[in-house]
Amino acid sequence: MSSITDCPRAPAALALGGRVPVARRQLLCEPAKLAVSVLAIAAAVALVLLLTGLRRGIGEQVTLYIDRQPALLVGQAGARNFIGQTSVLPETLGVRLERVSGVAAATPISKQFAMLTLHGRRVLPLLVGFDPGKPGGPWDLAAGRAPRARGEIVLDRVLADEHGLKVGSIVEHRGTPLRVVGLSRGTTAWMTPLAFAMRATLNALSRQPGTATFFLVRPGAGVSPVALAAGIERALPGVSAFTREEAAANDRSLFTGAFNGVLLAMVTIAFAVAIMVIGLTVYSSTSERGREYATLKALGLRRRALLRLAAGQAGALALAGTALGAGLAFAGLSVAAAVAPKYLIVVTAESVALMGAAALAMALAAAFLPARYLARLDPASAFRR
Numbered sequence: 407m408s409s410i411t412d413c414p415r416a417p418a419a420l421a422l423g424g425r426v427p428v429a430r431r432q433l434l435c436e437p438a439k440l441a442v443s444v445l446a447i448a449a450a451v452a453l454v455l456l457l458t459g460l461r462r463g464i465g466e467q468v469t470l471y472i473d474r475q476p477a478l479l480v481g482q483a484g485a486r487n488f489i490g491q492t493s494v495l496p497e498t499l500g501v502r503l504e505r506v507s508g509v510a511a512a513t514p515i516s517k518q519f520a521m522l523t524l525h526g527r528r529v530l531p532l533l534v535g536f537d538p539g540k541p542g543g544p545w546d547l548a549a550g551r552a553p554r555a556r557g558e559i560v561l562d563r564v565l566a567d568e569h570g571l572k573v574g575s576i577v578e579h580r581g582t583p584l585r586v587v588g589l590s591r592g593t594t595a596w597m598t599p600l601a602f603a604m605r606a607t608l609n610a611l612s613r614q615p616g617t618a619t620f621f622l623v624r625p626g627a628g629v630s631p632v633a634l635a636a637g638i639e640r641a642l643p644g645v646s647a648f649t650r651e652e653a654a655a656n657d658r659s660l661f662t663g664a665f666n667g668v669l670l671a672m673v674t675i676a677f678a679v680a681i682m683v684i685g686l687t688v689y690s691s692t693s694e695r696g697r698e699y700a701t702l703k704a705l706g707l708r709r710r711a712l713l714r715l716a717a718g719q720a721g722a723l724a725l726a727g728t729a730l731g732a733g734l735a736f737a738g739l740s741v742a743a744a745v746a747p748k749y750l751i752v753v754t755a756e757s758v759a760l761m762g763a764a765a766l767a768m769a770l771a772a773a774f775l776p777a778r779y780l781a782r783l784d785p786a787s788a789f790r791r
Contacts, residue, residue, distance in 0.1 A: 443687045447727025450680030451761055452734035455753050457676050459735070461669040462757075463750030467595035468661045469654040471534065474545055477631040477650050478623035480512070480638060485646040487656035488517075488620065489532060489598060495645070497618045506641045508629040514618030515542040516608040520579045520601060524569040531565065531601040533579070535608030541622050544602045549573055550588030553604050560588040560602040564747045580611050596748045597661060623647070677764075684727070684765050685772040688720045713774070720773030721766055728762040 472479075472488050479485075480503060481493035495514075503512035516535035521528055536542035538554050548563045550573040561571060566589050571577070575586045584603065593600035609615050625634045635647035735753050742751055 443723055444726045444730055446687050447680075447684050447723065447765065448730035448734055450676075450683040451728050451731025451765060452738065454673065454676045454680050454761055455732065455735035455757060456738050456751060457669070457673045458757055459739070459751040459753040460749065461666070461673060462752045462754075464596075464662050464665060464669070465658045466752060467750050468598065468657050470593060470595055471532070471600055472650055472654050472657065475650060476511075476513075476541060476622045476624040478625060478635055478638075478647060479650065479653055480621040480623055480645050480647045481619070483644050483646050485620075486648055486652065487660060488653045489657045490660045493619050494614065495618050495621065497616055499618070499642075499645070500621060502642060503621055503623060503638065506634075506638055508626050508634045508637060509623055510626040510629075511541075511624045513537070513540045513542055513622045513624075514605065514620075515622060516605045516612075516617070516619045518608060518612060518619075519598075522577050522579060524571070524577070527569075529565065529569070530598070531562065532598045533559075533601045533603060533608060535603055535605035537605050541624075544588065544590040544593065544600075546591040546593075548589045548591040550586070553587055553602060553607070556604060556607050556610065557582070557584055558587045558603060558607070559584040560590050561586055562593040562599040562601065563589040563591055564594040565599045565601075568748070582611060594748050594750070596750075599748070680761075681764065681768045684724060684768045688723055688769045688772040689775065716773045717770055720769040724765040724769035725762065728758070728765045731761070732758045 466473075468489065479488065480495075480499075481491060482495055485491045485493045497514045500512045500514055503509055514537065518533055519530050520533035521530055523529075534542065538552065543552050544560050547560070550560070553560060559577065561577070566572065566575075566586065571586055573586055573588065576583050577586065578584065584607070588602075590600065590602065605618070609617060623634070623638070625631055631649045635649060638647040639645065732753075735758075739751055739753060742749060
């Protein structure tokens with residue numbers, strides 16, 4: 407076992423009343439062991455961050471479309487979400503909606519799941535129909551243009567790349583050929599990628615002319631969406647008005663509920679393993695320095711200072727491991743984006759900070775247990791074989 411005497415100037419300086427960065431020297435005296443300890447903590451932290459990021463990313467993908475629309479939606483009576491809701495309204499309802507006090511604009515859209523067979527595989531994008539020049543269409547085109555005639559479609563860029571499609575390709579839905587005129591960016595989802603066409607195209611495919619699935623309602627300046635929703639339902643019986651946030655929450659609950667339990671269990675297990683790794687790493691690192699701490703006590707280091715020393719080393723290990731783990735997690739994001747771009751992993755500064763706080767708390771607790779024992783060491787034990 408190495409001892410603090412491997413860094414010879416530290417005891418001498420302490421004996422002379424000098425100030426020496428003992429905690430740093432103890433950590434750096436065995437660089438290989440330090441590297442292994444930091445890497446173990448970093449790997450555990452990165453695993454937790456990536457799994458929590460995947461869980462969050464699935465929820466965000468479900469609401470990709472609705473998150474970019476006006477603050478209020480109107481559907482048929484009983485509607486309370488967007489993706490999984492069946493709703494049929496007359497498109498003339500828009501005129502009546504715009505007469506309601508507080509409504510600045512009401513835009514009809516249609517939507518349906520489009521079962522496409524691409525290279526022998528069935529793909530189920532959410533096909534949204536919009537009126538050219540109005541809200542509801544693709545917000546960011548990577549190539550081509552937005553649909554402006556019947557039989558034209560915009561596909562998600564990642565979906566198109568996965569199946570070798572490009573601008574000018576033909577896909578078929580319900581026996582109708584649709585020509586790809588554009589590729590959209592930021593519309594990827596592993597469950598429900600987005601596609602866009604004119605509303606007239608969707609209405610023809612569903613054989614429901616003159617209808618809309620929902621209306622996107624923009625409140626007037628200073629009008630509360632919640633209050634406006636209640637006002638619309640009072641003024642127009644037979645419709646359901648709800649906020650974008652309510653629709654998003656309900657869609658996330660509906661579409662991620664089946665996966666949430668499994669992902670939450672995986673995150674919980676990964677977090678427990680990470681905490682155990684951090685605890686064992688710091689506990690071992692502190693316990694193995696028994697002779698060094700005894701030497702420091704023989705040189706006059708008091709019990710409180712000894713505990714501070716152990717806590718400082720534990721905190722340094724936890725924070726270094728968290729920082730490296732965050733770096734590994736962000737590197738993992740780049741790899742995932744290149745290898746499997748349809749899966750969204752969201753790692754935020756908040757999640758890194760929470761993981762760092764948990765790692766620090768566990769490290770301090772793990773260091774305190776052996777440190778209490780070491781603080782009661784007989785200084786003479788430093789000189790025994």
